[in-house]
Amino acid sequence: MKRLLIMASLLGATPALADEGMWTYNNFPSSKVKEKYGFAPTQDWLDKVRLSSAKFGGGCSSSFVSADGLVMTNHHCARGCIQQLSTAKKDFIANGFYAKTQAEELQCPALEVSQLLDITDVTEQLNAATKGLTGKAYADGLKAEMAKLEKACATSEQFRCDVVTLYQGGKYNLYKYQRHQDVRLVFAPEQAIAFFGGDPDNFEFPRYDLDVSFLRVYGKDGKPAKTEHYFKWSEHGAKEGEATFISGHPGRTSRGLTVSQLETLRDMTLPKTLFRLSEMRGQLTEFQTRGAEQKRTSTNLLFGVENGLKANKGKLEQLSDKGFFAQKVAAEQELRTKVNADPKMKAKYGSAWDEIARAQQTYRDLRKEYESMENGLYSQLFGLARSLVRAADELPKPDAERLRGFNDANLPQLKVQLMSKAPIYPELEVLQLTFSLTKIREELGTEHPFVKKVLGKESPRALATRIVKGSKLADLKVREQLLSGGKAAIQASKDPLIQLASLVDPDARAIRKRYEEEVDAVVRKNSELIAQARFDVYGTQIYPDATGTLRLSFGAVKGYVEDGKQVEPFTSMGGTFGHATGEEPLALPKSWLAAQKTVKDTTPMNFVTTNDIIGGNSGSPVINQNAEIVGLVFDGNIQSLGGDYGFDESVNRAVSVHSDAIVEALQKVYKADRVLQELRPGATSAKGGSGL
Amino acid sequence: MKRLLIMASLLGATPALADEGMWTYNNFPSSKVKEKYGFAPTQDWLDKVRLSSAKFGGGCSSSFVSADGLVMTNHHCARGCIQQLSTAKKDFIANGFYAKTQAEELQCPALEVSQLLDITDVTEQLNAATKGLTGKAYADGLKAEMAKLEKACATSEQFRCDVVTLYQGGKYNLYKYQRHQDVRLVFAPEQAIAFFGGDPDNFEFPRYDLDVSFLRVYGKDGKPAKTEHYFKWSEHGAKEGEATFISGHPGRTSRGLTVSQLETLRDMTLPKTLFRLSEMRGQLTEFQTRGAEQKRTSTNLLFGVENGLKANKGKLEQLSDKGFFAQKVAAEQELRTKVNADPKMKAKYGSAWDEIARAQQTYRDLRKEYESMENGLYSQLFGLARSLVRAADELPKPDAERLRGFNDANLPQLKVQLMSKAPIYPELEVLQLTFSLTKIREELGTEHPFVKKVLGKESPRALATRIVKGSKLADLKVREQLLSGGKAAIQASKDPLIQLASLVDPDARAIRKRYEEEVDAVVRKNSELIAQARFDVYGTQIYPDATGTLRLSFGAVKGYVEDGKQVEPFTSMGGTFGHATGEEPLALPKSWLAAQKTVKDTTPMNFVTTNDIIGGNSGSPVINQNAEIVGLVFDGNIQSLGGDYGFDESVNRAVSVHSDAIVEALQKVYKADRVLQELRPGATSAKGGSGL
Known part of the structure; x- marks a missing residue:
C-alpha cells in the first residue's frame, strides 16, 4: 500500500x-x-x-x-x-x-433494529456537570450526568437513549432511538x-x-x-x-487521536490483537476439520476472526507507513504550535497532549492485568455469567453509580441479551475458554496470584471442560432465576461459571477502576480539550x-x-x-x-x-x-x-x-x-x- | 520491558x-x-x-x-x-x-555433530575476487570464490568447510570442521x-x-x-x-544492521513472522486434541513454533521501544557523521547506508512474491522434493555456478538430509502443506497467475491431501533413485510432490535471482563497506x-x-x-x-x-x-x-x-x-x- x-x-x-x-x-x-x-x-x-x-x-x-x-x-x-x-x-x-x-x-x-428519531446537543449540560473536575471525580461526574440524561430521555421500553461522545469529547449529543x-x-x-x-x-x-x-x-x-x-x-x-x-x-475511526495514542495502537494494541486473532484463526480452522457439525457451528465465529484479522492488518500497515505517520506527527505539531502561540489557548489546552501521553504510559503499565482480568475471559456462556454476576451487584445501586451498561436505560437491551434463545455450542465454549485461560496464563505468567486463583491446580483445558460441562447457564430458566434472584441467588449458586465469574470479578473491577480513572478519564478529559482547541483554531465545519x-x-x-x-x-x-x-x-x-x-x-x-x-x-x-x-x-x-x-x-x-x-x-x-x-x-x- | x-x-x-x-x-x-x-x-x-x-x-x-x-x-x-x-x-x-x-x-x-578444527582469514581472497564488482557480478564472484575455497579445504567427507561472513562482510573466515x-x-x-x-x-x-x-x-x-x-x-x-x-x-544477532534494515524487521518481517507462527500455533494446539498419536507426532513442531513465537515477540518488543530505537538511529548518525567528515572515507563509504535503504525498498516490493514462491511452500516431504528437483538441475553444473547448498562441499550433508530415516507423518504433512498453500493464496490473491498455476481448480486442502496421499517420497529407495537418476528421473517422475516442486521451481528461481541480485548483493556489498568504515573509525577490538x-x-x-x-x-x-x-x-x-x-x-x-x-x-x-x-x-x-x-x-x-x-x-x-x-x-x- x-x-x-x-x-x-x-x-x-x-x-x-x-x-x-x-x-x-x-x-x-x-x-x-x-x-x-x-x-x-x-x-x-x-x-x-x-x-x-x-x-x-x-x-x-x-x-x-x-x-x-x-x-x-x-x-x-x-x-x-x-x-x-x-x-x-x-x-x-x-x-x-x-x-x-x-x-x-x-x-x-x-x-x-433501531431507528434514530432525534438528536439533541447536550454538550453544555455535560460540561457544566464536570466543570473543574479531574481523574475519578471527572469520570464519575461524566458518567452520572450521562445516565441522568439517558434515563430522562428513554420514557418507555420502546426507546433507547445514548449520550454520544463526538469529537473526542468536543461535543456530546443525546441520540434517541426507536427500538424494534x-x-x-x-x-x-x-x-x-x-x-x-x-x-x-x-x-x-x-x-x-x-x-x-x-x-x-x-x-x-x-x-x-x-x-x-x-x-x-x-x-x-x-x-x-x-x-x-x-x-x-x-x-x-481514530483520525483525531494524538500521536501518543497512535503509537500505542501501532506498537502494542494492534500487534497484540493480531497475534491473538491469528492464533484463534488457526484453532478454528483446525476445529472445522473435526466434522460437519463443528464446521457449521464455528463458521460464524471464524468469519468474524478472519474479518478482524484483515481489517486490523490493514490498519497496522497504515500506521507502519513512515510517510503517513510523519504527516500525523506534523499535523499535531502544527496544531500545538498554533495553540502555544496564543497565551490564552496555551493555558487552556497546552498540556493536553502530554497528559494523554502520560496516560498511555500508565496504560502500558496496566495493560497485562487490565486485559487479562477485565477482558481476558470470554465465551458466550462466560459473557452471560459475568452479566448476571454484575447485574446482581449493580442493579441495587442508584442509577448514577452503576457500571456503564447496567443503567436503567440499558436494561431492556441487557434483558434481551441475557434471555436470548441463541444456541450455545459446548465444544466451542470449551475451545474459547481454554484459549482465553491459556492467554491469561501466558500474559501474567504461571506464578501470578490471579492465574493461581483462577486455575488452581488445573490446566486451562481441564478447567474449561469441567465448568462448561457443569454449567446450567444454557438453560433460559436458570438464567431467569439468577437474574430475578439478585445477589442472594448468585451467592447461593453452585453453577461453576457463576462461581468463576464471581471469583474473578473483584480483581476485574479493581483493575477496571484504575483503568477508568488513571487512563480513560485522563484521555477523555484531555481529548475534549484538544477537540475544543481544534474548533478554536480550525472552526466547526469538520466531522467527528x-x-x-x-x-x-x-x-x-x-x-x-x-x-x-x-x-x-x-x-x-x-x-x-x-x-x-x-x-x-x-x-x-x-x-x-x-x-x-x-x-x-x-x-x-x-x-x-x-x-x-x-x-x-x-x-x-x-x-x-x-x-x-x-x-x-x-x-x-x-x-x-x-x-x-x-x-x-x-x-x-x-x-x-x-x-x-x-x-x-x-x-x-x-x-x-x-x-x-x-x-x-x-x-x-x-x-x-x-x-x- | x-x-x-x-x-x-x-x-x-x-x-x-x-x-x-x-x-x-x-x-x-x-x-x-x-x-x-x-x-x-x-x-x-x-x-x-x-x-x-x-x-x-x-x-x-x-x-x-x-x-x-x-x-x-x-x-x-x-x-x-x-x-x-x-x-x-x-x-x-x-x-x-x-x-x-x-x-x-x-x-x-x-x-x-561437528567440531571446529581450524579458522583461516580469507578476507583478502574474497575482496580480490569481487574487486570493483556490483549487483549480479558481485554476487556471482563472491559465490564462486566461496565455493572454490570451501572445496579446496574439504579434502574428504569427514571435513566440512564454510566461508563465514563476519562483521556483515567486513571479514571472511574459512571454518574447517570435523564431521561426526x-x-x-x-x-x-x-x-x-x-x-x-x-x-x-x-x-x-x-x-x-x-x-x-x-x-x-x-x-x-x-x-x-x-x-x-x-x-x-x-x-x-x-x-x-x-x-x-x-x-x-x-x-x-542483528546488532550491526542499519536503521533501514531494522525498520524492515520491525515494520514487516517480524510482524509477518509472528502472524504466521501464531496461526500455526493455533492449528497445532487444536490438532493435538485429535488424539494421542497426533499429539505425539506434532509436539516437536509445536515446541519450535511456540519457542519461535516468544523469541520473535521479544525482538519486536525491543525494536518497538522508542528509546532503544532512537539510540540505534543516533549511533548510525554518529558513524555517518564521522565518515562524512573525512573526504576519503566519505568517497569510499558515504553512500552505503542509502544503498541499503534502497535495497530495503526493493525487498518490500518483491516480498510477497519472493516469500510465496521461494519460501512459501513447506513440509518435510516438500523439502525433500525440492532438494531432489534442484539437485537434478544443479549437480551437473560447474561447482561455482550452483545454488548455495548444492556445492561439492555441501554434498555429504545434502545426502544425509535426503536419505534420513526420520519418520514422516502424513496427517501433519497435509496440515503444513494446506497451511502454506493457504498463505500463498492469501498473500498473492486468488487471481495471481502463480496461485492459479499451483492450485488450479483445487482448494489448498484438497491439493495437499491428494499430493501427500499420492507421493512415494517417504520411501528411501524412491528418493535414492530420484537422486541418482538425475534430471531424467525427475522429469519422468509421476510423483505428485516432485511434479509440484518442478512446477513451482522456475518461478521460485526467477524471483530468488532477483532477490539475490537486487537485494542481497546490494546489502552484502554495502554492509561490507559499513563494517570497514566501523573498523576505520573505531578500530578492530569489536566482535561480529x-x-x-x-x-x-x-x-x-x-x-x-x-x-x-x-x-x-x-x-x-x-x-x-x-x-x-x-x-x-x-x-x-x-x-x-x-x-x-x-x-x-x-x-x-x-x-x-x-x-x-x-x-x-x-x-x-x-x-x-x-x-x-x-x-x-x-x-x-x-x-x-x-x-x-x-x-x-x-x-x-x-x-x-x-x-x-x-x-x-x-x-x-x-x-x-x-x-x-x-x-x-x-x-x-x-x-x-x-x-x-
Whole structure:
C-alpha cells in the first residue's frame, strides 16, 4: 500500500476536502456537496434518509425498504441470526432461507433494529456537570450526568437513549432511538454466494458477492411494523460517475487521536490483537476439520476472526507507513504550535497532549492485568455469567453509580441479551475458554496470584471442560432465576461459571477502576480539550471520528488505479460465474449454477464508490439523490482499511452489491417474488418455485 | 520491558563494555576478561575449549564430556532425534530414554555433530575476487570464490568447510570442521521435566528444567569415537559471582544492521513472522486434541513454533521501544557523521547506508512474491522434493555456478538430509502443506497467475491431501533413485510432490535471482563497506554479529532486578517440586515423584549468568576458568530476547541447568550409573535399576 496521502483529516485542519467525511446528520455539508455534485440535500431529504436508516444489531447498518417493516442488510450482518436459527438438519447458512409466506418468517433470537428519531446537543449540560473536575471525580461526574440524561430521555421500553461522545469529547449529543426487538428473517441466500471468494477475496476488488439479506420488524401486536419512512428501489441502479450517499453506522475511526495514542495502537494494541486473532484463526480452522457439525457451528465465529484479522492488518500497515505517520506527527505539531502561540489557548489546552501521553504510559503499565482480568475471559456462556454476576451487584445501586451498561436505560437491551434463545455450542465454549485461560496464563505468567486463583491446580483445558460441562447457564430458566434472584441467588449458586465469574470479578473491577480513572478519564478529559482547541483554531465545519452512530457520507461511482492498473468500478454477474473454480470458497451454490443460463450476464454485480466508510457501515444502503436504493454496502477495498486513520480519495473505496444484482438474483435464481413485489410494487417478475 | 540501555553494541563504537560480546576464537579479549575477572584465557586454553565444543545439528550447541565421544546437549536440541526414534508404542519423548549398555544406544536418523578444527582469514581472497564488482557480478564472484575455497579445504567427507561472513562482510573466515555423522542417543529424561513449565515458563526465570540429554559420536568403524579434547566435570558446580564462559553457536544477532534494515524487521518481517507462527500455533494446539498419536507426532513442531513465537515477540518488543530505537538511529548518525567528515572515507563509504535503504525498498516490493514462491511452500516431504528437483538441475553444473547448498562441499550433508530415516507423518504433512498453500493464496490473491498455476481448480486442502496421499517420497529407495537418476528421473517422475516442486521451481528461481541480485548483493556489498568504515573509525577490538558459528562469551553468576524485585541467581531441586501442580505443563514425571524423598532439596537446579548469548547457544557448556563443566545453557530470560539488537548487562541473562542438578538427577532419579561414571570417572554413585 504505497500512496501519496493528502488528507484533510491528517492535517486535522481545513474543512474536509473531496469526498471525505462521515458526517453527522446535524452538521451535514450540503453546500460542499452541491459544489461538487450539483445537489444540495435539504433538511427534509436528510430527515427522510435518517428515518429510513436503521442500526442493525451490535455492529451493522441497515435500511427500511418497504412500508411493512422490511429491512435490508448484509448476509454477514444477519449471519448470527441465521446461524442461531439453523440446526444440524436445517442449515440455513449453507442452504439459504426464504419465507414463502409471512407466516414462515422466523424470529431472530436476540436482535435489535433501531431507528434514530432525534438528536439533541447536550454538550453544555455535560460540561457544566464536570466543570473543574479531574481523574475519578471527572469520570464519575461524566458518567452520572450521562445516565441522568439517558434515563430522562428513554420514557418507555420502546426507546433507547445514548449520550454520544463526538469529537473526542468536543461535543456530546443525546441520540434517541426507536427500538424494534421482534425481528424476523425473510430471505437469505446461501453463504457460498453471500461470501463468494471467502477470506481470500475479503476486502478485495474486483468482487462478486451477493451479500444481502432481508428481515422484517414486527410490532408488539405480532404484526409487521408499519414504517412510514423507507427507501424506494431505483429503477436503473448505480451508474458510473453518479453521486451516491451512504447512510449508516461507521463503528470507529481514530483520525483525531494524538500521536501518543497512535503509537500505542501501532506498537502494542494492534500487534497484540493480531497475534491473538491469528492464533484463534488457526484453532478454528483446525476445529472445522473435526466434522460437519463443528464446521457449521464455528463458521460464524471464524468469519468474524478472519474479518478482524484483515481489517486490523490493514490498519497496522497504515500506521507502519513512515510517510503517513510523519504527516500525523506534523499535523499535531502544527496544531500545538498554533495553540502555544496564543497565551490564552496555551493555558487552556497546552498540556493536553502530554497528559494523554502520560496516560498511555500508565496504560502500558496496566495493560497485562487490565486485559487479562477485565477482558481476558470470554465465551458466550462466560459473557452471560459475568452479566448476571454484575447485574446482581449493580442493579441495587442508584442509577448514577452503576457500571456503564447496567443503567436503567440499558436494561431492556441487557434483558434481551441475557434471555436470548441463541444456541450455545459446548465444544466451542470449551475451545474459547481454554484459549482465553491459556492467554491469561501466558500474559501474567504461571506464578501470578490471579492465574493461581483462577486455575488452581488445573490446566486451562481441564478447567474449561469441567465448568462448561457443569454449567446450567444454557438453560433460559436458570438464567431467569439468577437474574430475578439478585445477589442472594448468585451467592447461593453452585453453577461453576457463576462461581468463576464471581471469583474473578473483584480483581476485574479493581483493575477496571484504575483503568477508568488513571487512563480513560485522563484521555477523555484531555481529548475534549484538544477537540475544543481544534474548533478554536480550525472552526466547526469538520466531522467527528466515527462512533458507531448514524452518519451520512457522499461520493460517486468511480474506479481507481492499483499497482499501475485501472480497476473498473463494476463487476458483472457473468464475471461471477467466470470467477468460480468449483472448490470452496470459489464454489457457487447449486441454485446459481442451475440459473446460470437465465441470468443476464451484463447485470452489474458489485461496484465501488468514493464514499468514506469504515467497519460498521456493512449493510448501509447506497442511495442516489432521489433517496432511492442503488446498492448495498458490504465491504471496503483493501486500501480503505487505513481509513481508520485518514481518508485518501484516490484509492479508498466502499464496495457494494448493485441493486440490479439483487433484483436479478431474487427473480432468476431464487424466484423470491414476495420480496421482489414488496421492494418494487407494481413491477413484473418471473413465476415459479423458489430456487432455495 | 522498560530499561535503561547503555550498550557498546548500540553505539557500534567503543570496544564492548562489561560482559557484552559473542567473541570469535581468533579475536578473544583475554586482557579485558583479566581486568574484570582476574583471569586471562591463554591460547592453549582457548584451543582446548574450542576443540571440546561442538555444533549440534542445524541450530544447537553441545560439548564433548568424555574421552569416548560422549556429547552433552539440551533435551530440546536432541528432541528431533528422540521423536524420530519414538513410535506410538515406545514414546521416548513422554517416557525418556536410557541405554543401560552401549549396545542399546540408538542411532539418530539424521544428525551431525561437528567440531571446529581450524579458522583461516580469507578476507583478502574474497575482496580480490569481487574487486570493483556490483549487483549480479558481485554476487556471482563472491559465490564462486566461496565455493572454490570451501572445496579446496574439504579434502574428504569427514571435513566440512564454510566461508563465514563476519562483521556483515567486513571479514571472511574459512571454518574447517570435523564431521561426526553417526550419533547415538544415550540418555534423555522425560519431556515433562526437560521442559517443565512448558511454553508458559519458556524464557522465564525462576525456572526448573532438566533440559539435558547425552549422545555419543561413533567412528566409521562403528565404535565410539575417541575424543582427545573434552570438558571435565566440576566438583562443585557454578557458584554466585564466579566467572563463567559459554562456548557455543549463537545463531544470529542483528546488532550491526542499519536503521533501514531494522525498520524492515520491525515494520514487516517480524510482524509477518509472528502472524504466521501464531496461526500455526493455533492449528497445532487444536490438532493435538485429535488424539494421542497426533499429539505425539506434532509436539516437536509445536515446541519450535511456540519457542519461535516468544523469541520473535521479544525482538519486536525491543525494536518497538522508542528509546532503544532512537539510540540505534543516533549511533548510525554518529558513524555517518564521522565518515562524512573525512573526504576519503566519505568517497569510499558515504553512500552505503542509502544503498541499503534502497535495497530495503526493493525487498518490500518483491516480498510477497519472493516469500510465496521461494519460501512459501513447506513440509518435510516438500523439502525433500525440492532438494531432489534442484539437485537434478544443479549437480551437473560447474561447482561455482550452483545454488548455495548444492556445492561439492555441501554434498555429504545434502545426502544425509535426503536419505534420513526420520519418520514422516502424513496427517501433519497435509496440515503444513494446506497451511502454506493457504498463505500463498492469501498473500498473492486468488487471481495471481502463480496461485492459479499451483492450485488450479483445487482448494489448498484438497491439493495437499491428494499430493501427500499420492507421493512415494517417504520411501528411501524412491528418493535414492530420484537422486541418482538425475534430471531424467525427475522429469519422468509421476510423483505428485516432485511434479509440484518442478512446477513451482522456475518461478521460485526467477524471483530468488532477483532477490539475490537486487537485494542481497546490494546489502552484502554495502554492509561490507559499513563494517570497514566501523573498523576505520573505531578500530578492530569489536566482535561480529552472531552467524551460527562458534563463539565464546564471558560473564558471571549473578541475579538481577525485575519489576523492582531482586531475582536470585539460583533455583533449587526442592523448588522444582514446589512449582508443580500435577497438571501439564506443570506435572512432574513419575520418576521424579518417586525419587522426591531421596533428592537433596538444596541442590541448585537452574541458574543465570551475565554471559551474552542468543538462540543457537542452546546446549552450550557453561565452564569455569579451569574449563570444567559447571552448567548447561538452555535458555535466555525474557529480557535477553532483545539481545538480538543490543546487550544490556543489567538484565540480560543466560539460563542454565546446574551441573549439580544433572548429577543429582542421574544418580537419584534415573540411576544412570553408566553415564555418571563416564562424566566423573572414579566418583561413587548409588546402585539400583534406572528410574526410567
